[in-house]
Amino acid sequence: MKPSISLGVNSIAELNNLYPHKKFCIWHIPEIDKEILLKIKSQLGRRIVSQHIYEMGMPDLEAVSAAQYEYSRNNQANDSVILGIGGGSLMDFVKVLRFSSLNPNWLNENLNTALEKVTEDCKRQPLILMPTTAGTGSEITGTATIWDFKHKTKHSLFGNQVYADFAIVDPQLCYGAPWILTRDSALDALSHALESIWNIHANDDTRRLAMDACQKICSQLPLIKNNLNNQAARLALSEGALLAGMAMSQTQTALAHSLSYEDTLSNQVSHGYACASWLPVVWQLVLETPNNHVVCDFIHQAIGDFFESPMDLVRWLDNLGIQSYDPSNMTPEINQRISMAKSSPRGKNFVGFMQSHENI
Numbered sequence: 001m002k003p004s005i006s007l008g009v010n011s012i013a014e015l016n017n018l019y020p021h022k023k024f025c026i027w028h029i030p031e032i033d034k035e036i037l038l039k040i041k042s043q044l045g046r047r048i049v050s051q052h053i054y055e056m057g058m059p060d061l062e063a064v065s066a067a068q069y070e071y072s073r074n075n076q077a078n079d080s081v082i083l084g085i086g087g088g089s090l091m092d093f094v095k096v097l098r099f100s101s102l103n104p105n106w107l108n109e110n111l112n113t114a115l116e117k118v119t120e121d122c123k124r125q126p127l128i129l130m131p132t133t134a135g136t137g138s139e140i141t142g143t144a145t146i147w148d149f150k151h152k153t154k155h156s157l158f159g160n161q162v163y164a165d166f167a168i169v170d171p172q173l174c175y176g177a178p179w180i181l182t183r184d185s186a187l188d189a190l191s192h193a194l195e196s197i198w199n200i201h202a203n204d205d206t207r208r209l210a211m212d213a214c215q216k217i218c219s220q221l222p223l224i225k226n227n228l229n230n231q232a233a234r235l236a237l238s239e240g241a242l243l244a245g246m247a248m249s250q251t252q253t254a255l256a257h258s259l260s261y262e263d264t265l266s267n268q269v270s271h272g273y274a275c276a277s278w279l280p281v282v283w284q285l286v287l288e289t290p291n292n293h294v295v296c297d298f299i300h301q302a303i304g305d306f307f308e309s310p311m312d313l314v315r316w317l318d319n320l321g322i323q324s325y326d327p328s329n330m331t332p333e334i335n336q337r338i339s340m341a342k343s344s345p346r347g348k349n350f351v352g353f354m355q356s357h358e359n360i
């Protein structure tokens with residue numbers, strides 16, 4: 001079941017109305033603005049039974065599994081709502097934590113296969129997500145990305161059961177976010193929007209959402225670079241990220257995401273940076289794919305006001321501090337990466353490859 005969404009300045013007040021008779025366990029990132037945290041806590045008052053700080057960074061399989069088991073052991077009898085306040089990493093973490101089980105291998109046994117039903121030895125707690133970055137869209141997707149940095153692999157906990165119950169998207173939570181975090185999150189959202197356009201699963205609904213998202217992000221992100229306190233731009237970015245997430249949750253991501261994972265696993269490049277650095281190359285591939293005018297037109301409608309070509313996008317990203325792979329110089333390394341990614345689940349969602357890449 002997809003989550004109910006509250007969007008807008010002061011939508012945190014919605015907490016007053018949710019699960020009025022249940023206790024709450026709060027998980028939040030350490031960087032959260034103290035004032036806004038106080039506001040959230042005052043909405044819940046005595047319903048709060050515990051407060052935890054998430055300090056693990058990107059969720060690592062071994063660490064998340066151990067934390068889930070530990071939390072389950074201490075909270076098995078507890079029927080609390082979990083409230084997760086943070087970026088994509090925290091939200092993915094609490095999506096796992098809400099499954100309370102005394103099986104220490106629960107996470108390993110349920111990864112990478114659709115979780116449509118929970119077994120009786122597992123209790124699924126209600127989950128509310130509040131993003132502190134405008135980007136990942138994790139608050140509205142039925143997927144938690146879990147990394148195995150030891151074995152350099154990426155895993156997903158996904159399925160109908162993984163969706164949060166409520167997503168509260170209040171841009172006030174993003175006001176204090178520093179530039180690099182704001183930029184990388186927004187570029188992740190831009191990647192979600194573009195990836196859902198050059199996607200074999202695209203439909204009228206996802207294209208409309210994605211085009212709207214692209215325009216909000218491309219117009220507003222440079223404004224925030226010059227003024228981190230631009231609240232109107234923050235609201236537009238929150239809206240853009242949400243729209244992109246809604247499009248992406250229907251189509252899934254595609255080639256740029258698939259290409260990005262190696263950069264994140266090998267060099268721990270942030271997810272948004274890693275995805276964005278591949279966007280010009282992937283756009284170039286779309287342009288070189290024969291009989292692809294319809295998709296090219298949709299891309300033009302989405303970002304044509306800002307960039308006429310993939311090289312324009314390279315320059316725009318460069319101005320934001322992102323060094324992208326060069327679409328005018330497809331090196332053997334780039335071609336080899338594309339060749340590897342094309343057979344991956346995300347790569348297969350991409351609308352097409354030019355003929356010359358077929359035989360690499």
Ligand SMILES: [Zn+2]
Pocket residue numbers: 136188191192257271275
């Ligand atoms: Zn992403």
